[in-house]
Amino acid sequence: MSSNGGSPNRSKRSWRKSLEGRAATFAFKLLCSVFARLNARQADRLGERLGRLIHRLSKKYRERTRANLAMAMPELSDAERARIAQGVFEHFGRVGADLLRTPSRSNEEVVEDIAEIKGDHESLLAYQGGVILISAHFGNWERLCQYLTILQKPVAVVARDPNQPEIAEGLARLRANTGVKVLPRGNAAREILRALKAGEWVGILPDQNDDEVFVPFFGKMVGTVMGPGVMHVRTGAPIYVAYQWRRDDGKFVLEVEGPIQPSPTRENPAEGIMVALNESLERMVRQHPEQWLWLHDRWKSARKRGLL
Template sequence: MTWRNLELTYPELSRQERSRLHRQIIYSTVRQAFEMLHIWTHPQKENLARLRECHGLDLWDAALARGQGVIMVAPHFGNWELLKQYMSNLRPATLMSLMYRSTNSAMLDGFLQLVRSADNVHQVRADGMAVRQLFKVLKNGGAIGLLADQQPKIGEGVFAPFFGIEALTMTLVQRLAERTGATVLYGWCERMSPNLEFALYVERADPAVADPDPLIAATALNTGIERIARRDPTQYQWTYKRYSLRPPGSNEHNPYKLERPVR
């Protein structure tokens, strides 16, 4: 999966360069899994001490002070669980609503619910009531967090460029921001060293993420996420079929499926 994604998103690399990057990503992905487990199973105070640098926190404080809500867009980059812990407890202590998708494992779902319940977080299951709940939070001046680089269901997004390839992209950020006037920020925790040391970053999103045109908004959203991923491709999650759905009428095939030779 990772190799195929690199073929799609970094076509300019030679096979040798891609192989080197692929090895680095696999190593980083394994490390990331252990880092997540560490965050879930250790005291919050100990986890937050892992942050060596914090940048852009004034943007978060100013956005909350506006009283029109904050949408924190977090890509699958670095350690998003540490980001969640910090932003929901210390800047300032604000209840953050997070939308999540259920996994195929009831046991894993239960574990994630348990470890996340210790944080100042309201978990919103991605179902028919989720959007209404998120609108309510923003209307009340609250904060929500979204992992916005996941492929949505058909009908819940538009196709927009991501690493130069059309990808079905959620329009939820655009709908929430346009209708509530909420501030949209990007947030991520980037690994600084192999010793569980991180730097936290908050940046303001391009205002175009709230454009009335869903395509313009989705393109702006993806541009911001791609820029973060390119900071260090080894820390981005490449084990996901981001391009499995193709634009209607494009005659493109799922790039993750091998075509059988015609006999």
């Protein structure tokens, strides 16, 4: 027992966490400085290489990515899953690099890099009133927000802040450069309601683990938030889904679906919305599996509940 009543192990964990936080903050600031000086092609190549390096060094996330792929797509061979897993890290290395060079990324670049627009894009832009815009940690969602701002359709995005305050502030500044307002995930409900009632757009990425409701995803039950469905029922605001995914040539395709209707598989319309949203995301991820965040523990709550 230490003299101040705390355990040595707890003090050691606290010290390690503090050190990791300071290291992460230093790395973030350094990378911001580096990528802000690079052009798009240079940043893209360096981001891809960093992603490949992290794939090699991070056994935890490499194994989680492959395990998630094995569970969701058992029809793939080990070699195919290994290839996709490395592609995931390379892709998110590029996404991170692109985000960090936001100050030097012009509106013209963002618009010109969209090579194709599919789906209900015109319906979305024509709607007058509050919209719940759903995307995912897929493709390049950060550019999607900037594109909408360019079209005079700014989106207030619900996001979870990193544990390091300086990194959270840095990310908020980067996003503010594109006209995007960030709503902290923990207490965003009131701000979302206010924004929707004022006719504004709210962006939500509900593709990370939660335990509010369990819905099918890749043939397994997965825990997800209820927020988008609940907000739709309470306000009547339509839900649209938008994905901006990357082609092999580095250009992007923007796909829009909506307004989304509740799945008839659930009596509760809010739950039905969440079923429909996960069905939409699954269709997109199956087409471009290397562009979704497989390294996240998406099935954590379902596993704890014995649903897998």
